[in-house]
Amino acid sequence: MDMLLTGRVVLVTGGSRGIGRAVVEGLVAEGARVAFCARGEDGVRAAEAEIRANGADVVGTAVDVADSAAVASWVEASAQHFGQVDAVVANVSALAIGPGEENWRNSFQVDLMHTVALVEAALPHLERSDAASVTAISSVSGREIDFADGSYGVMKAALVHYVSGLAYDLASRGVRANAVSPGNVYFDGGVWQQTEQGSPDFFADILAMNPTGRMGTPEETAYAVVSLVSPRASRISGTNLVVDGALTKGVQL
Numbered sequence: 001m002d003m004l005l006t007g008r009v010v011l012v013t014g015g016s017r018g019i020g021r022a023v024v025e026g027l028v029a030e031g032a033r034v035a036f037c038a039r040g041e042d043g044v045r046a047a048e049a050e051i052r053a054n055g056a057d058v059v060g061t062a063v064d065v066a067d068s069a070a071v072a073s074w075v076e077a078s079a080q081h082f083g084q085v086d087a088v089v090a091n092v093s094a095l096a097i098g099p100g101e102e103n104w105r106n107s108f109q110v111d112l113m114h115t116v117a118l119v120e121a122a123l124p125h126l127e128r129s130d131a132a133s134v135t136a137i138s139s140v141s142g143r144e145i146d147f148a149d150g151s152y153g154v155m156k157a158a159l160v161h162y163v164s165g166l167a168y169d170l171a172s173r174g175v176r177a178n179a180v181s182p183g184n185v186y187f188d189g190g191v192w193q194q195t196e197q198g199s200p201d202f203f204a205d206i207l208a209m210n211p212t213g214r215m216g217t218p219e220e221t222a223y224a225v226v227s228l229v230s231p232r233a234s235r236i237s238g239t240n241l242v243v244d245g246a247l248t249k250g251v252q253l
């Protein structure tokens with residue numbers, strides 16, 4: 001099925017690795033042009049070169065998304081480079097799990113406020129698109145109480161609430177908004193690989209909770225994101241799409 005993304009311009013935060021990298025690759029595979037950012041310059045340059053090697057129209061930029069002004073500048077530079085913005089995907093997380101004021105501040109500034117900054121900067125451009133959308137990567141930890149309750153879970157829940165409000169407020173302006181909530185996602189260099197190496201007993205306990213017998217892949221989450229970004233999802237707005245292999249047990253009404 002043609003996802004109708006050829007020539008569309010999508011901005012992705014945290015696009016150099018993991019879920020974000022898979023989202024970028026999934027979008028360009030469908031013909032989209034993509035600007036992505038991440039904090040590490042070396043990782044951005046490497047990802048940009050690797051993705052461009054396949055002929056993709058992609059631009060990577062090193063940005064600290066905790067800096068709202070830097071996010072806004074990146075959005076404007078990307079819009080000028082491509083001439084338009086059709087969709088944004090907010091993917092960065094501080095992964096600040098555990099007690100302490102610093103974790104609360106980091107989760108608030110990175111997980112929640114970078115999403116707000118991204119949307120506010122992109123909105124004037126999105127309103128000129130005939131297929132505009134906002135997608136935020138939340139987590140199943142925002143849906144139920146688990147080991148990541150506290151700052152991480154609270155901010156992930158706040159993202160879903162924020163996106164739901166956007167969907168309602170922006171519907172008349174032609175902008176859709178949705179959240180994607182993945183469960184455990186395993187990839188090289190990711191938090192679960194680090195956990196497997198550093199805390200194997202805890203990793204085994206978490207893995208045992210997955211009824212599929214495995215954790216998810218970045219590509220599996222990216223499929224959900226690309227599907228929601230697609231103009232074919234024109235009637236889907238205000239949803240929280242859970243991508244967890246039946247990990248969570250709560251009924252989403």
